Each structure stands twice: as C-alpha cells, then as structure tokens.
Amino acid sequence: MSCIALAAFAAMFFRWMLKQHEHSWGSLEDWGHAYVMPFLAGYLVWLKRADIAAERVRPFWPGMVPFLLGLMSYLFFIVGVPNHMLQGCAMVLTLLGLALMVTGPGIFRHLFLPILFLLFAITISEQIMIKVTFQLQLIASKGAWLMLNIVGGLFGFLVDLEGNTLTVAGAKLNVAEACSGMRMVVAFYALAAAVGVMGCRHWWQRIALLLLAAPVAIFMNVVRVTVLGLLSLKDPNLAAGDAHMMIGTLLLVPSLALFLAVVWTLNRLVEDDAATGGSVA
Numbered sequence: 001m002s003c004i005a006l007a008a009f010a011a012m013f014f015r016w017m018l019k020q021h022e023h024s025w026g027s028l029e030d031w032g033h034a035y036v037m038p039f040l041a042g043y044l045v046w047l048k049r050a051d052i053a054a055e056r057v058r059p060f061w062p063g064m065v066p067f068l069l070g071l072m073s074y075l076f077f078i079v080g081v082p083n084h085m086l087q088g089c090a091m092v093l094t095l096l097g098l099a100l101m102v103t104g105p106g107i108f109r110h111l112f113l114p115i116l117f118l119l120f121a122i123t124i125s126e127q128i129m130i131k132v133t134f135q136l137q138l139i140a141s142k143g144a145w146l147m148l149n150i151v152g153g154l155f156g157f158l159v160d161l162e163g164n165t166l167t168v169a170g171a172k173l174n175v176a177e178a179c180s181g182m183r184m185v186v187a188f189y190a191l192a193a194a195v196g197v198m199g200c201r202h203w204w205q206r207i208a209l210l211l212l213a214a215p216v217a218i219f220m221n222v223v224r225v226t227v228l229g230l231l232s233l234k235d236p237n238l239a240a241g242d243a244h245m246m247i248g249t250l251l252l253v254p255s256l257a258l259f260l261a262v263v264w265t266l267n268r269l270v271e272d273d274a275a276t277g278g279s280v281a
Contacts, residue, residue, distance in 0.1 A: 005098055005102055009094070009095065009098060012071070012074075012094075013074070013091045013094075016074075016084070016087050016088060016091055019084060020034065020084070020088065020121070020122070020123065023084070023123045024123065031123050031183075033120070033121075033186070033187050033190060034120075034121040034122070034123065035121075037117065037118060037120050037121035037190065038118065038121060040117065040190075040194050041114040041115065041117045041118050042114070044113065044114035044117060044194070044197055044198070045110070045111065045114045047198065048110040048111075048114075051110050052107050052110050052111075055103075055104075055106035055107045055110075056104070056106060057102075057103050057104060057107060058103075058104040058106075059101065059102065059104065060100055060101055060103075060104045060105055060108075061101065062100075062101075063097050063098070063099075063100030063101030063102075063108075064097065064101050065097065066093055066094075066096055066097030066100065067094055067097025067098050067100075067101055068097070069093060069097070070090050070091070070092075070093035070094030070095075070096070070097055071090075071094055073086070073089075073090035073093065074087055074090035074091060074094065076090075077090060083125060084122075084123065084125070085122055085123065085124055085125040085128075086125075088119075088121075088122035088123075089119065089122065092115065092116065092118050092119055092122075095115050095118070096112070096115050096116070099111045099112075099115060113197055114197075117190075117193055117194070117197075120186070120189065120190040120193065124186070129182065132182060133182050136182055136185070136218065136221070137164050137175050138164070139218055139222070140175050140218075140221050140222055140225050141161060141163075141164045141165075141166060141175040141225070142161065143218075143219075143222030143225070143226075144166060144175070144222055144225035144226045144229055145159060145161040145166060147222065147223070147226040148166065148168060148226055148229050148230070151226075151230065152168075152169075157169040157233065159229070166225075166229055168229045168230070168232055168233060169233055171232040171233060173225075173228060173229050173232050175225055184217040184218075184220065184221050184252075184255065185213070185214055185217045185218065187217075188213040188214070188216060188217040188255075188259065189210065189213045189214070191213070191256075191259065192209040192210050192212070192213035192259075193206075193209075193210065195209060195259075195260075195263055196209045196210065199263055199267070200263070200266065200267070201267075205266045205267070208266060209262070209263065209266070212259075212262055213259075216255070216258055216259050216262065217255070220251065220254070220255035220258065223251065223254075224251045227251065
C-alpha cells in the first residue's frame with residue numbers, strides 16, 4: 001500500500017518537480033542546494049530507522065484531512081492563483097497527510113521533521129525575493145562601507161557609498177542582487193534545520209539555531225563584500241566574474257566554521273548546566 005501511495009504521489013506532483021528542476025538548474029548558484037534537500041531529509045529518516053522499526057504500521061484515517069487539504073490547495077495554486085512556491089508548500093502538506101494516514105501517529109512523529117525539511121527545497125516566489133533581496137543589498141553595502149571605512153582609516157584610502165555602489169579608492173564595486181546574501185541566508189536556514197535535528201538535543205537549541213541563522217549569514221555576507229572591496233584595490237577584476245564567484249565560495253568555509261562554533265557553544269551550555277546540576281545535588 002505504501003509503495004502504491006508513493007507512486008501516486010510522485011505522479012500527482014511530477015509536473016511541479018519538473019518545474020522545480022528547471023528553476024534550480026537555471027540558477028544553480030542560488031538554488032542548487034534544492035537538489036541536496038531530499039537526500040538530507042532521507043538521511044534524517046535513516047537516523048531514526050531504529051525508532052521507526054520499533055513502531056507498528058497502522059492506517060490513521062484522520063490523516064486524510066491534511067492529505068485532501070494539500071491536494072485541494074495544490075490544484076487551487078495551479079488553476080486559481082498560479083504560484084510555484086505555494087504549490088510546493090501544498091505538496092509538502094499532502095506528503096505529511098499521506099505519511100500520517102498510511103503509517104499512523106507512532107511512525108509519523110519520526111517522519112514529521114524530515115518531511116517538513118523539504119520546504120527548503122522550494123524556490124521562493126519572485127515577489128518575495130525582490131523585496132527581501134533589496135533590503136539585504138542595503139545591509140550588505142552599508143555594512144561593508146562601515147568595515148571598509150575602518151580599514152581605510154588605518155591604511156589611508158577613502159570609501160564612498162552611493163546607493164548600492166561602493167567606491168573604494170576610486171575603484172567601483174556594485175553590490176548587486178548576487179551579492180545580497182539571499183542564497184547564504186536560505187542555505188544557512190537549511191543548515192540550521194539539519195544541524196538542529198541531528199546535533200542538538202533540546203528544542204530551545206534548535207529554535208536558537210534558526211534564530212541565529214540569518215544574522216550569521218548576513219554578517220558573513222558583509223564580510224564577503226568587504227573582502228571583495230579590499231581585493232578591488234589590487235585588481236578591480238577580482239570583484240567580478242569567475243573570481244568574484246570563487247572568492248564568495250571560499251568564504252563559505254569561515255561562515256560554516258562560525259556557525260558550527262555557535263552549535264558547539266549551545267551544546268556546551270547544556271553540558272555546563274548538567275555538570276552544575278550534578279555538583280549541587
């Protein structure tokens with residue numbers, strides 16, 4: 001029954017999956033991570049394999065409510081108000097309802113978070129992207145302007161900001177949409193969710209990681225734009241084209257290290273609390 005249900009689900013949403021592939025493949029630098037999300041969700045399920053095997057599979061018919069609601073929402077966002085992002089959300093809701101209906105509450109509680117994790121594989125609507133990206137561009141340009149002014153005061157060069165364009169000792173650096181950091185924010189939220197499920201034992205830690213994901217990503221993007229501004233002093237070509245992309249990719253390493261340091265700190269706080277509690281007792 002489960003195999004038949006999954007086959008029917010895949011057939012129902014094949015159109016959306018094909019469109020999602022076109023979106024992701026056409027903009028790999030922004031949405032390439034969407035290809036990884038289903039594998040991470042599967043890995044999260046695999047981690048819970050022992051708990052899942054210990055539960056008994058039993059149909060749970062109230063699960064038909066979110067299942068049918070997801071299907072109706074999906075059709076509405078195709079025919080009524082076409083929206084790829086909301087179609088994807090409806091697909092995840094349908095999958096949640098299907099899992100609950102087929103496997104029962106016992107197994108579903110282990111599948112809930114991995115299925116919800118698939119939301120990170122959905123491309124965000126263009127209307128939302130335009131508004132959010134513009135604000136992130138302003139933050140990146142102003143933050144980099146502040147950092148470059150500090151460095152410029154030490155090494156004797158001037159930095160000017162006009163709109164989203166930085167002028168560093170006469171060399172212009174345009175903080176375009178690609179430098180807004182939106183891709184880093186989305187990737188960090190996905191990373192925070194995965195690390196929160198796999199590496200944190202308490203819900204408050206997971207919530208803290210999700211709350212910190214955006215500030216860490218935005219801060220590291222400001223650092224990235226600042227580094228590009230400094231490199232433009234030596235060679236303006238380093239702030240554009242393939243060099244720009246390569247430098248941005250390399251700076252993901254310290255970004256990841258900073259984020260993992262946050263995870264380590266949160267886990268150490270729990271250990272310290274436990275140790276303190278033991279000594280008092």
